[in-house]
Amino acid sequence: xxxxxxxxxDPMAHQEDTASKIVFSLERLSHLxxxxxxxxxxxxxxxxxxxxxxxxxxxxxxxxxxxxxxxYLELTEATVSDAVRVLQQKAYLEKRPCPEDxxxxxxxxxxxxxxxxxxxxxxxxxxxxxxxxxxxxxVVLESLLLLMASLQQNGxxxxxxxxxxxxxxxxxVNGSEPYFCRLLDKPLAVHDLRVHCPEHEAEIAx
Ligand code: SF4
Numbered sequence: 001x002x003x004x005x006x007x008x009x010d011p012m013a014h015q016e017d018t019a020s021k022i023v024f025s026l027e028r029l030s031h032l033x034x035x036x037x038x039x040x041x042x043x044x045x046x047x048x049x050x051x052x053x054x055x056x057x058x059x060x061x062x063x064x065x066x067x068x069x070x071x072y073l074e075l076t077e078a079t080v081s082d083a084v085r086v087l088q089q090k091a092y093l094e095k096r097p098c099p100e101d102x103x104x105x106x107x108x109x110x111x112x113x114x115x116x117x118x119x120x121x122x123x124x125x126x127x128x129x130x131x132x133x134x135x136x137x138x139v140v141l142e143s144l145l146l147l148m149a150s151l152q153q154n155g156x157x158x159x160x161x162x163x164x165x166x167x168x169x170x171x172x173v174n175g176s177e178p179y180f181c182r183l184l185d186k187p188l189a190v191h192d193l194r195v196h197c198p199e200h201e202a203e204i205a206x
Contacts, residue, residue: 036123044116046090049075049083051120054092057109058117064106074158092116138190142178145193161200163193168201 006013009027014020037048044051052073056063063069070080084107087093092113098104109117134140149164151157163169168183177187183199194200 032127033123040120040123044120046116047083047086049073049079050087050092053080053083053087054109054113054117055121057093057107058114058121061108064108066107069107071158087113138193141193141195142190145195159202160195161197162195163188163197163200165203166197166200167203168199 008014008020008023011024014024034048037051040051041047046054053069056069056072060072063072066077066080066084069075069084070077073080084093088095091110093107094110095105096108098106131137131140145162145164148157148160148162152159152165159165163179163181166181168181170180170182172178172180172187175187177189177192179188179190179193180186181188183201
């Protein structure tokens with residue numbers, strides 16, 4: 001749609017345009033976690049950012065530095081540092097000596113922090129139950145990963161460790177499966193596509 005007077009976010013204007021309806025739906029969906037975090041704020045006294053840090057450290061403990069969390073959440077280190085300080089005061093998080101370098105510290109959850117992170121993360125399980133009812137979940141996953149790759153390549157979202165931005169990822173024409181992972185040397189069906197792969201390597205620019 002190139003008409004400058006056409007607005008994708010005008011719900012009355014895009015009844016005939018599937019792409020517009022998808023973007024409108026994404027905008028609506030973008031509120032899902034934000035609304036939940038603010039509801040949880042009333043019960044826990046934690047800000048949405050503090051909740052995100054707890055969840056990140058619970059399920060991705062390798063993000064154990066302020067700089068790593070800041071990169072992951074696309075925030076400044078100063079913002080993350082402030083939130084980390086509050087989480088320490090609430091005894092959800094502590095600094096421990098780094099096993100590889102005694103001069104450094106790493107961020108680690110306390111048992112109370114881990115329990116809070118798991119409690120907060122259960123919301124995603126509820127959402128998953130609804131997603132499970134969708135037909136063609138593999139096609140939905142493929143479409144989302146292709147969209148995320150386009151958005152990442154155009155600077156709208158940070159790099160994700162997913163198949164569609166990986167140098168080992170290959171499309172296959174007329175194969176038994178539509179994709180192939182050159183690193184793992186195996187065909188990938190749409191439902192095999194990974195959103196977060198430890199072997200991911202970013203495509204080489206150029
Ligand atoms: S290495 Fe991982 S992210 Fe890359 S194509 Fe293979 S499975 Fe996908």
